[in-house]
Amino acid sequence: MAGPLEQFEIHPIMPLSIGNLDISITNSTVYMAAAVAISAGFLAIGAGRAAMVPGRWQNMAELSYEFIANLIKETIGSDGRKYFPIIFTLFMFILFANLLGMIPFSFTVTSQIVVTFAMAAVVFVGVTVLAFAKHGTHFFSFFVPPGSPVWMWPLLIPIEVISYLSRPISLSVRLFANMLAGHTLLKVIAGFVFALNVFGILPLALLVALTGLEILIAFLQAYVFTILTCLYIKDALHLH
Amino acid sequence: MTRYQTGQYFAAAFGRPTPPRAKEDYKVSDTGRPPPNDLGERLAAARARQEARQSGGKSQGPTGLGTGMRIAVDLVAGIAVGVVIGLFLDRWLGTTPWLLVAFFVLGAAAGIRNVFRTASRFEEQARARAAEENGE
Numbered sequence: 503m504a505g506p507l508e509q510f511e512i513h514p515i516m517p518l519s520i521g522n523l524d525i526s527i528t529n530s531t532v533y534m535a536a537a538v539a540i541s542a543g544f545l546a547i548g549a550g551r552a553a554m555v556p557g558r559w560q561n562m563a564e565l566s567y568e569f570i571a572n573l574i575k576e577t578i579g580s581d582g583r584k585y586f587p588i589i590f591t592l593f594m595f596i597l598f599a600n601l602l603g604m605i606p607f608s609f610t611v612t613s614q615i616v617v618t619f620a621m622a623a624v625v626f627v628g629v630t631v632l633a634f635a636k637h638g639t640h641f642f643s644f645f646v647p648p649g650s651p652v653w654m655w656p657l658l659i660p661i662e663v664i665s666y667l668s669r670p671i672s673l674s675v676r677l678f679a680n681m682l683a684g685h686t687l688l689k690v691i692a693g694f695v696f697a698l699n700v701f702g703i704l705p706l707a708l709l710v711a712l713t714g715l716e717i718l719i720a721f722l723q724a725y726v727f728t729i730l731t732c733l734y735i736k737d738a739l740h741l742h
Numbered sequence: 743m744t745r746y747q748t749g750q751y752f753a754a755a756f757g758r759p760t761p762p763r764a765k766e767d768y769k770v771s772d773t774g775r776p777p778p779n780d781l782g783e784r785l786a787a788a789r790a791r792q793e794a795r796q797s798g799g800k801s802q803g804p805t806g807l808g809t810g811m812r813i814a815v816d817l818v819a820g821i822a823v824g825v826v827i828g829l830f831l832d833r834w835l836g837t838t839p840w841l842l843v844a845f846f847v848l849g850a851a852a853g854i855r856n857v858f859r860t861a862s863r864f865e866e867q868a869r870a871r872a873a874e875e876n877g878e
Contacts, residue, residue, distance in 0.1 A: 660848050661848055661851045661852045661855055662852070662855070664820060664823050664824050664827070664845075664848055664849050664851075664852035665820060665852040665853075665855045665856055665859075667823045667827075668816075668819035668820045668822070668823040668849075668852060668853070668856060669819075671819040671822060671823060672815045672816050672818075672819035672856065675815050675818070675819060676811065676812060676815045679811070679815065680811065719808075722808055726808070726812070733863075
């Protein structure tokens with residue numbers, strides 16, 4: 503029987519390399535491409551027949567659009583409209599990667615720290631560049647807590663800088679840890695089902711409940727990643 | 743209750759005159775054109791109703807597990823960044839282990855700052871939700 507951690511292994515499906523650089527197509531690549539293709543297809547079907555009275559697909563596509571549009575309106579404000587494409591893309595990609603991972607025997611892309619950290623790093627660098635473009639060197643005032651006495655600054659500024667630098671780490675680790683822990687738990691409980699023979703029905707019932715919880719977490723973590731991205735963009739636009 | 747007569751629905755198809763309807767029925771869009779004056783008002787009212795319904799449905803709090811996880815990760819991330827900076831500077835300047843100690847403390851402070859920020863955001867959301875519920 504497969505161990506609970508074997509699901510996270512990456513296998514090359516099509517070995518490729520340029521010089522010493524390994525660019526093999528792996529199961530991770532395939533599932534990332536699938537997440538992109540399915541989310542794009544979902545929206546293309548939804549937007550393809552823009553009817554006055556929306557059908558099921560159009561309704562779902564519009565629902566996801568409005569969800570993110572409202573989120574941006576509430577967290578950033580009306581000047582956040584410009585950043586809708588990147589925020590929406592991030593949300594849909596993470597959501598579909600998480601949900602694809604819930605299909606039995608599939609691979610969860612977001613359970614790899616490389617993937618989540620790459621996304622978090624893009625957000626971090628993008629937000630920092632945005633803040634510099636918007637405020638120039640005035641951006642450094644972000645690291646000074648408002649209303650603090652000047653003699654505290656040598657202590658407070660390093661703390662604020664470390665806090666700022668910890669953003670991509672907490673952003674990526676949160677998503678990665680949730681996915682890793684959830685999927686490991688599912689497989690561990692699934693192991694009990696066979697080990698307990700007739701009484702395996704109990705862990706099986708638990709497994710059904712946990713699968714539901716994991717689907718909720720798939721949505722929740724995509725939402726959390728998105729809302730934090732929105733908050734970082736808001737900080738970059740308005741500083742304090 | 744309205745009693746329908748046989749043939750009422752077929753009347754249009756067979757070219758017979760349909761039974762006369764009450765005047766209000768024509769108000770909507772039988773003419774194929776928007777009604778003259780009150781469409782804007784009615785749209786606004788419908789939007790307000792929809793908004794009220796949506797914000798009512800959205801008001802469930804985050805799960806306890808999710809909140810705990812977020813706060814734990816916030817704390818650890820601050821410490822991790824502090825330790826990495828400390829180790830790096832120590833190796834670079836040859837001051838092992840003093841900068842590590844200093845930056846561990848700073849990192850812990852930054853982690854607590856992160857936690858404080860996240861917690862106050864939750865507090866703010868909870869207060870906004872409470873205000874919304876009291877308002878309705």
